[in-house]
Amino acid sequence: EPTLQPAYLARLNDAQRRAVEHGDGQIAGPLLVIAGAGSGKTNTLAHRVAHLIVKGADPRRILLMTFSRRAASEMARRVERIAGEVLGRDAAVITDALTWAGTFHGIGARLLRDYALEIGLDPAFTIHDREDSADLMNLVRHELGFSKTEARFPTKGTCLAIYSRAVNAQAPLDEVLGSAFPWCAGWAEQLKQLFAGYVEAKQAQNVLDYDDLLLYWAQMAAEPEIAAHLGGRFDHVLVDEYQDTNRLQASILMALKPDGAGLTVVGDDAQSIYSFRAAEVRNILDFPKQFAQAADVVMLERNYRSTETILAAANAVIGEASERFTKNLWSERKSTDKPRLVSVRDEVEQANFVCDTILAEREAGTALKSQAVLFRASHHSGPLEIELTRRNIPFVKFGGLKFLDAAHVKDVLAVLRFAENPRDRVAGFRVLQLMPGIGPSAAAQIVETMTTALDEAMGLAGWRPPQRAADDWPGFVALYSGLRAGAKWPADLEQVRLWYEPHLERIHEDAITRRADLLQLEQIGSGYASRERFLTELTLDPPDATSDQAGPPHRDEDYLILSTIHSAKGQEWKNVFVLNTVDGCIPADLGVGTKEDIEEERRLLYVAMTRAKDNLNLVMPQRFFPHGQAARGDRHLYASRTRFIPASILAAFQQVSWPTAQAAQGRTPRPEVRVDIGARMRGMWK
Ligand code: ATP
Numbered sequence: 001e002p003t004l005q006p007a008y009l010a011r012l013n014d015a016q017r018r019a020v021e022h023g024d025g026q027i028a029g030p031l032l033v034i035a036g037a038g039s040g041k042t043n044t045l046a047h048r049v050a051h052l053i054v055k056g057a058d059p060r061r062i063l064l065m066t067f068s069r070r071a072a073s074e075m076a077r078r079v080e081r082i083a084g085e086v087l088g089r090d091a092a093v094i095t096d097a098l099t100w101a102g103t104f105h106g107i108g109a110r111l112l113r114d115y116a117l118e119i120g121l122d123p124a125f126t127i128h129d130r131e132d133s134a135d136l137m138n139l140v141r142h143e144l145g146f147s148k149t150e151a152r153f154p155t156k157g158t159c160l161a162i163y164s165r166a167v168n169a170q171a172p173l174d175e176v177l178g179s180a181f182p183w184c185a186g187w188a189e190q191l192k193q194l195f196a197g198y199v200e201a202k203q204a205q206n207v208l209d210y211d212d213l214l215l216y217w218a219q220m221a222a223e224p225e226i227a228a229h230l231g232g233r234f235d236h237v238l239v240d241e242y243q244d245t246n247r248l249q250a251s252i253l254m255a256l257k258p259d260g261a262g263l264t265v266v267g268d269d270a271q272s273i274y275s276f277r278a279a280e281v282r283n284i285l286d287f288p289k290q291f292a293q294a295a296d297v298v299m300l301e302r303n304y305r306s307t308e309t310i311l312a313a314a315n316a317v318i319g320e321a322s323e324r325f326t327k328n329l330w331s332e333r334k335s336t337d338k339p340r341l342v343s344v345r346d347e348v349e350q351a352n353f354v355c356d357t358i359l360a361e362r363e364a365g366t367a368l369k370s371q372a373v374l375f376r377a378s379h380h381s382g383p384l385e386i387e388l389t390r391r392n393i394p395f396v397k398f399g400g401l402k403f404l405d406a407a408h409v410k411d412v413l414a415v416l417r418f419a420e421n422p423r424d425r426v427a428g429f430r431v432l433q434l435m436p437g438i439g440p441s442a443a444a445q446i447v448e449t450m451t452t453a454l455d456e457a458m459g460l461a462g463w464r465p466p467q468r469a470a471d472d473w474p475g476f477v478a479l480y481s482g483l484r485a486g487a488k489w490p491a492d493l494e495q496v497r498l499w500y501e502p503h504l505e506r507i508h509e510d511a512i513t514r515r516a517d518l519l520q521l522e523q524i525g526s527g528y529a530s531r532e533r534f535l536t537e538l539t540l541d542p543p544d545a546t547s548d549q550a551g552p553p554h555r556d557e558d559y560l561i562l563s564t565i566h567s568a569k570g571q572e573w574k575n576v577f578v579l580n581t582v583d584g585c586i587p588a589d590l591g592v593g594t595k596e597d598i599e600e601e602r603r604l605l606y607v608a609m610t611r612a613k614d615n616l617n618l619v620m621p622q623r624f625f626p627h628g629q630a631a632r633g634d635r636h637l638y639a640s641r642t643r644f645i646p647a648s649i650l651a652a653f654q655q656v657s658w659p660t661a662q663a664a665q666g667r668t669p670r671p672e673v674r675v676d677i678g679a680r681m682r683g684m685w686k
């Protein structure tokens with residue numbers, strides 16, 4: 001007699017169900033799900049978490065790591081829906097306890113604060129984003145005199161990239177230089193000195209950079225006692241998109257679960273697109289034999305996302321890769337339409353094509369939200385954003401909240417960060433120098449006085465400002481003491497803005513629009529539980545940008561999605577447009593890239609194509625500006641179809657030109673006469 005299984009299990013295919021039921025709710029041996037795009041890996045992971053909860057696992061003891069914060073909250077919602085089918089309304093309460101769902105970096109930040117005292121870290125540490133890190137690197141670079149004495153010493157950005165690569169790959173400097181930065185190999189000694197200085201500066205200031213969140217976590221997990229405590233805290237550890245983890249992340253998992261018990265990882269080697277951040281596709285390939293007990297491996301081969309024709313085209317593209325991916329994906333979704341290769345004149349016409357098509361699709365009943373435009377680099381969407389705005393088509397750009405990079409927003413965030421951590425020099429120097437009369441040396445003095453005083457705010461009050469700063473000083477001391485006395489969230493943000501406004505008006509001519517940004521920042525801030533969470537999460541994973549000045553759109557409003565291909569990972573839309581599918585763009589950096597870099601770009605195109613459910617448009621402008629049109633004087637390139645679609649696989653596509661004859665007919669042709677009316681006017685008086 002067949003046992004009655006819950007509906008959520010019945011909906012899965014056999015392989016998916018095997019992955020979900022692995023261990024049947026109990027802690028079991030390691031599990032790997034390795035499968036192609038759209039085969040239900042993420043969906044299976046959500047079902048597995050729901051199943052664990054239904055079977056009685058404690059959600060507070062489940063650690064779930066995804067590639068973005070958005071993916072984590074999406075996953076939590078799905079878990080709630082699935083578990084809800086069995087548990088009813090209780091599911092909401094239970095999944096609320098699923099608090100350990102997030103990104104590796106976000107989870108790392110929380111655990112490090114939690115264990116700070118055990119590892120000699122001040123729990124008030126602040127986190128530097130890439131720009132802050134580069135600034136600090138630059139400071140040390142200057143202090144060591146490398147920028148002066150050494151001609152053509154690598155830039156701050158390059159120094160940081162080398163450092164970051166060495167840390168994430170856990171590789172010796174010489175090796176990193178040799179393989180990825182050969183033109184810097186001559187500086188190995190100086191770079192070592194620089195990095196030592198950089199690490200010291202970070203520690204003296206109690207700041208961590210992105211890489212530290214993983215590095216410290218890995219170090220912490222290497223301590224047997226802490227590792228046991230940490231590992232004992234989570235019964236189940238589940239990771240999505242495992243192909244894009246690096247060595248540090250793998251070592252963290254191994255330390256948490258040395259025997260692999262309770263560990264589930266999911267991924268697709270054909271979609272590995274983060275090797276430029278030292279991601280290691282070997283992590284997923286080696287996973288099965290990494291533990292004393294071999295991992296169970298589940299492969300999924302049926303793609304539920306895309307039509308047969310889209311899948312055939314995507315398979316053709318990845319089939320040209322030099323590596324062989326073993327997966328054999330098939331779909332039952334029939335379609336007569338092949339993906340379109342759309343040739344347009346230039347980027348302006350590309351924008352027109354996209355706008356015309358999405359509007360027509362919306363007329364026909366496809367919401368904007370079910371359509372997405374993907375591109376290789378964030379600035380490629382510039383001309384499209386202009387056209388969307390002109391036509392009043394609302395859009396959201398993933399991970400692209402540009403105003404976070406604006407000086408005035410950084411100023412306000414720096415005040416908050418300085419209040420969280422008085423030793424954060426990059427923040428402190430920025431804030432103090434907002435006041436006229438305070439320059440770098442005064443700022444250094446102030447920070448010195450503060451950090452040697454018992455209480456920072458008192459130290460601040462004891463400092464005698466120079467004449468020019470005398471008026472501003474008491475107001476700042478009052479603000480700072482208030483912020484130090486304890487966070488009052490989100491009221492703190494308003495306090496800082498009120499203090500900052502006179503400076504804003506003094507420094508910037510367009511103070512009014514900048515003030516609007518600060519109000520928007522307050523609105524965003526109110527969505528976070530605390531000042532510390534706001535600062536941490538804003539730094540780690542900026543919220544999405546929107547075309548609407550009034551702030552982030554409401555969930556049920558309709559808007560088009562714009563995203564880089566990297567940020568589109570794991571997602572799907574009914575209609576997908578890929579911009580600039582031309583050589584020099586995908587792949588980018590022709591001529592510079594190594595063979596491996598080019599292969600990664602091929603996988604990137606594969607990721608982009610496999611986001612589409614029903615309609616896929618690859619757009620090819622015949623000329624384009626590789627660095628964005630904003631750079632004036634920049635020359636456009638005459639582009640040709642991406643090399644990833646060679647003639648041999650063209651049959652998988654439908655080639656069209658736009659405007660099509662039909663669309664062109666709709667437009668009244670321009671009259672061909674040319675007259676010089678000005679000359680006529682002048683002639684009238686002769
Ligand atoms: P990617 O590699 O892009 O991350 P994935 O393998 O994680 O893809 P999912 O996003 O989980 O795939 O699933 C793709 C689509 O297939 C989703 O719309 C999902 O709901 C659907 N799907 C997955 N499994 C099934 C199933 N058994 N029956 C019906 N639909 C399914």
Ligand code: MG
Pocket residue numbers: 041042043240570
């Ligand atoms: Mg997925």
